Amino acid sequence: MRKKIWMFHKVNDIPLRSKFLLIYVLSILLPVITINLFFYQRTSADIKVREQENLRKSMERAAGELLGMIDESVALSRMIAADDSLYEALDRTYRSPVDYYNEYHGFLRDKLTRYMSANILEVRIYTDNQTIQTGSHYIVMDQGATSLPGLKQLEKTSGGIMVVDYNETSGFNPGTRISVIGKMDTYDSYANYAKYSKIDLEVSRVYSILNRETDSLQLRLVDGTNRTVVSSGDITEGNSGALVDMPMTGDNTKSEYMIEKSLGNLAYLKGWKLIGVADTRHLDQLLEEARNSILGLLAISIVVPSVLIYIILRSYHYRVRKLARHMEKVRNERFDLIDIHEGRDEIGGLIRTFNMMIGMIHSLINDVYKLEIRQKDLELDRVRTELSMLQSQMNPHFLFNTLNALLVVSTKNGYTEVIEIIKSLSLLMRQLLSRSDNLIPLQEELQFTTLYLQIEKFRFGELFDYTFDIDPEATTLRIPRMSIQPLVENACKHGLQARKAGRLIKVTAKLSESGLDVRVIDNGIGMDEGKLTQLLRDMRSDQPLDGGHVGLRNVYRRLELFYAGDVNFTINSEAGTGTDAGYHIPYARLELKE
Template sequence: MKGKRKPSAIVNDIPLKYKFLFIYLLCVLVPILSINALFYVQISRNVDARERENLEISVDRVVYDFMQIVNECVAISNTVAADRAYNEIMDDTYPDNEAYYDAYNSVLRDKMWQYNNLHSYIYWMGVYTTNPTIQNGGSYFILSDNDKKSEWYRKITSGSDKVLLTSYQGTNPLNPPQQEVFVSLIRKLDNFTGQPYRKYLRIDLRLNNVQELFKKEHDYLQFKLLDEKNRVVLESDHSYYSMDKNVLLNMDTDDSQSSKQIVRTLGNAGYTKGWRLIGTPEGRVVNHEMSRALRLSLIFAVLTIIIPTLLIIVIIRSYNLRVRLLYRHMKLVKYEQFESIDMYEGKDEIGGLIRSFNLMTDKIRNLINDVYKLEIQKKDLELEQVRAELNYLESQVDPHFLFNTLNAILVICKKYKYEEVTDVIRNLALIMRRLLSWKDDLITVGEEISFIEMYLQIEKFRFQSRFTYDIDIDPSVLNFRIPKMSVQALVENSCKHGLQSVKGARKIHVSASMNDASLIIVVIDNGKGIDKEKLKWIKSHLQSDQDSGQNVGLRNVYRRLMMYYDSRAGFTIESTEYEQTSITIQIPVDLALDPKVEESHV
């Protein structure tokens, strides 16, 4: 009766190959792809974060180097402003040009040029003063109306700061017609009280040197230097020199790159307030690292997909092939075709199932063969029993005539005192009466041994003093049941074939005993024995169904034992030529006590 089908049992209705496919897709392919996607995203984030950190370090390095230049310029301006002697010379009123040039040649000229010569980042360094006795030229200029209109002048005079970093578009003092964009440090020279004239130190930075700082990082970043008014003062690989160009551009705050830009202020000092350096990533390095991360992720994904896929294909193919083969052979069993699976089944559970199936089919085939053989043996036994019954009926044609004749001979032997002949005739009469009175196929061991003793007494009369026999029976086995005349046939075989051609003393030993599991009956004679080839032939023909006309008695005993005791009886023949022959019967105790008895024939 089939059990109630559960809703979850729908899985059992799915073919095995689709189950394996679902397992592969849901438990292998999708997780691997998901993990690799997450792996790539994480690597991308790590690469982006690392490169961002490196770019920030680069921007900080440029800011630091640039501020080193600015701070050195501030230090120079502080040194000039703190030089009292220099400032007093600048505040002197010179009566004529000769007096000024004397002071210029002795002090003023070298004061500015020494800094220009020592610091390559200084493009020009000079002083603007309201002292009218100063002559314009070199590093010294009288503040003109144009100068006062300049952006740098307005910035330094409009605030309270003594030092100012500023950018502006102005005239090159060394080449007045040329308009340039300047980045300058402006310093008020007013450290001392009582100074009659206003003086301003102007240090113009060499923008090419600043661009050199940008070029060091050009593989990674593009830089823009912005002043306090958010104007682009300098860009990587680009300078502003002419009024014809759109100089001092306002910074576009809507730049698409603004989210990636790195912005740094130039410091906390008041003279750098509002100044910024913006680094825009080139993208080549980041793109290269991202491409490398993508290739690594793809390689990892391919490896983690191909290797498990190949492994799963091999495993699934192994399972699927053997299961399908087993299923096909099991379908053949339904049509009574018990074919074994001829393949290496393996040592796993399916392999064990295939081995069990092969063992089952082998046992079924053997059982069918045994059943057929058993039927044939039963038919043969029935025929033999029919023949025995016919012989028994024939022997009863006139049994009284046979016994009367034997009694007449027995009377004559007693009258003339032929005692030995009398014993032989008496035993022969008893044997014949016993044969006529046995109706069952199975008799007790005691009955069989009694019958054997009468037969051996007749053989004793035959061989006289050259023959002896020994019977050793365990009393506990006397009631065990064995086929009638099974042991007698062995004893008769020994007398007929073993002892007849022996010239010396002849001896037969018959024993019956029991161990833990079996009844053991042994018949031993010291006759001529059996050579190895013949013994081998006898053993091989005991189970044969072909009647060769030889060793009929032995084969009859063997087949009767196998029939009555379900093929569990043992029958062993051992022989040494010209020494002895031993025949052993082993019957399981449980069968000897309650054997399988066929219906007796009367």
């Protein structure tokens, strides 16, 4: 067990790139090369075996056709030897050439014609009857040119028939001859003269049989003395050829592409055989095609998996290396996120987990900083609160005592309008100082807004007026405190102050199908599209406002705080016409008055 654990530890010590390379070489490259080499060897062996079988079949086919031609000639020779009428005509002693020619024209001239066929070139009969005239199919033998080829060998045979080959130099068709010669001694009563038959095979037919296999095989017909009688490709029909002494011994007989086929074991074919030498160009072409196919398959088998393995391993290696580098940064207290395509595999899961961890670390660090800042802010707030408490011990009492004194003086002197304004201002200040910042009924917010509008009405007199359009069912709904009055104040300050007369503010609160709509509409100077866009941008930013509108930002922030972004705050304005500001609160976020 310890040994196995030690081996695993050793594997863990190998770099990731070396592991991938080792896996590629041992699991892909070597097996693919080995399998393709084995497949090539087996394919080459199969091609050689198949070609040898084809050669054997070609040899057997050619040998069978040649043997058929010879057997046909032997059968014809025996038929001639059994014709007694022919014996009687050839064994007769003619008194004069005129008698012979009469017999010839009457009987002998067409006697041998019926034995002719496509495989037979010529049929002749040789005799030592001197009363016969040499010509056509009948030859009188002598020691000269009219001697029978192979006569000495025929006399030595016991079968009375044999196959001979020789070079014909006389006549109209000189060249190689393959002939079947036989004794005509069947009838003892016609034995006054010696008689022999000679049947010449059609050599062009022999060439056509041999040349039929020239695409894959070079054939040679060899006689009993190891002389090449006919060879494929050496002669064509109508040309002459000669016998060539070519002994088939030595290195030629050891070639794996040379095949010998005996024509038979009969006495007249003793030693005759067919030798075939394979045309290695055809075999080499087949082997080359097999080799090219194997090489192409090998290339595909290596390139395609290599590309896929490279893409896959590069994906793993690249992301693991990124992860390792960022973990090294964490060691150096640099908490950077891994900004790459993570993927959905295990490495992608590690990267996502790492980024989540880094995000949590950032959050914890920010929380720590915020806690420190908050602690400092709390300390400052505590100091400010103490100072404010010291100041507030006097300011509210002083303010309300002063307002009460003004109220007593105005009552004694009969200043009715001043009395109402002082009462409204006193109620306004008490609500500002006494109420907390939370949700209140819409009715209370409208009352507070009414106090402010009464003061503005006192300021502008007949130049200013206001109206309310409130849905009765909406008065009990709770909204954030100070969410309408700042909108009214902003309309008075920025919209109506520059207008000379006819200043009007309308406050509406309606229930729609989706929630509560609160709008503050004025007929002031309004804003063009550029100023409105800049106002909306400033209202949503944290930068200090240079041009005022602090109340709008406060209302927007308070609505966002209470309703977590579910409220829809809008401002619509047109230069020279007026401004419409307000918000929409969904029913799901509204509360009834307790």
